[in-house]
Amino acid sequence: MSAPTVPDTRPDAPARAVLEVRGVSRWFGNVVAVNDITMSIGTGVTGLLGPNGAGKTTLLHLMAGLLQPSRGEILLSDAPVWRNPAIYASLGLVVDREDTYGFLSARELVEATAALHKLPHPRAAADRAIAMVGLGSAADRRVATYSKGMRQRARVAAALVHDPAVLLLDEPFNGMDPRQRLDLMELLQRMGEAGRTVLFSSHILEEVEQVSQSIQVMVAGRLAASGDHRAIRRLMTQRPHEFRLASSDDRALGVALLRLESVTGVELEPPGLLVRTRDYGAFARALPPAARAAGVRLYQVLPADESLESVFSYLIEGGQ
């Protein structure tokens, strides 16, 4: 399966890739988590979209040099990321599942990170990063006492303290309340506008659309699509779909459906109907009234192309 690439025609489209993923695969035993992915991430904010289990976390770990690719290579500004700690001078990583030093306060954690980066004024850098994520007076409490959202902000502050050119975030909005979510979205957008390269993963299309113009879609370890967010959404909702329907009168339903603009074909395939549509959303909305108008009772509506369907329908559900 080759990933459809939507041309990026924005006037501010990234001029050159900072992060290059070249034919990267990663497997764990018999499980292929990332399957032959090639992508370029340039400056600005890019969203890595995919359902849970798509391999987003593995890909981010690979990009951050915390996992060795089973095949392929990843370059950050032309330098390999694997076994190369020097990359962390220009890279920040916010991971979702790893723990951090809970016995430190957020200020201590961020200041220690600043010192490990050998920043000239660790205290000032830490204060600046903490102010950016808005931890406020809570910054002097132990991280172990934080809520998930606060802990996430402490991690973001630690990842930002050295003002990295590239910031990778794994599900950064998880556990955040709407206010915190909005603040972080604004922060990421500001960083993107300032010429940083920001890549964040999410399983929610809206989240990605709000923050980033450019989207990479991962499904089952593969890159399913990449490009501008509007085009991606079109691709997801308007790609050809097939449904198997069962009803009280398949023939009458088929005739009614052929009149719908979104339907491109109908076949009578006992015990039901096979319907082709080019617009998932429009068909989903038009089907019930069309059946009602034809006096037909619907028994079953099943997506026929199941492999990718579950993901795309998931994304569409998120968009409505």
Added chain:
Amino acid sequence: MSVVGVLARITIRGLLGRRRFLLLLPLPLLLIAAATIGRISGVDPSRWADAVLSQVGFAVVLPLIAMIVGTGVLGSELEDGSAVTVLTTPVPRGTIVLTKLAVAIGVTTAATALPMFVAGVIVDSVRLGVGLAVGAFVGTVAYTTLFLALSVVSRRPVLIALGYLVIWEGTLVTVLSGVRWLSIRQFAVAVSDRVASTELVTGTLSSLYAVLATAVLAVAATTLAIDRLSAYSVRGETG
């Protein structure tokens, strides 16, 4: 604060904050208490000193504390993922390993050589105390580097360490005499014997061999730990 200072401070705070470590605090006290009881009993030390100093001090207190500290300074952080904070900075992996090792040796020395010295003084003399402390230090260096390397190489360092202590040092040494050449406990006892120069502690290896073997082990284990940490991979994720 310097990179090493920050790493050391985080390591010490992490280590002292772990319950597993606090559980071991009574061990050195147990050793001193056993020596004190033996002394008060009035029985000649030649009849019980070996049981207290070797069977409790070198066979239990030293390796257990070294195991908890050696696998704890880095292994625990790798296990719960907090090490990612340090590993995503440009600090050379050699600096991370050597700093953690220095903390592990320092803490283990304080928790073993000191009580061994006190126990030695109680049992016999300052000279015996010094001998035991030096032997404990040699054992500390060997055990902690080995266990730290194990914690980077394996996800089950404590299990492997216990296997080494119980099966290799505890059982095989008594059955196969050649095994003692690769027993850290025997290294520590040999050095103690040499420094203390008393009948109360008797080693079976030459002290020169013990020191050289410890040095070789420490260098090899540290090199391995640095190499493995450079290739550290987070746990398999499918998310």
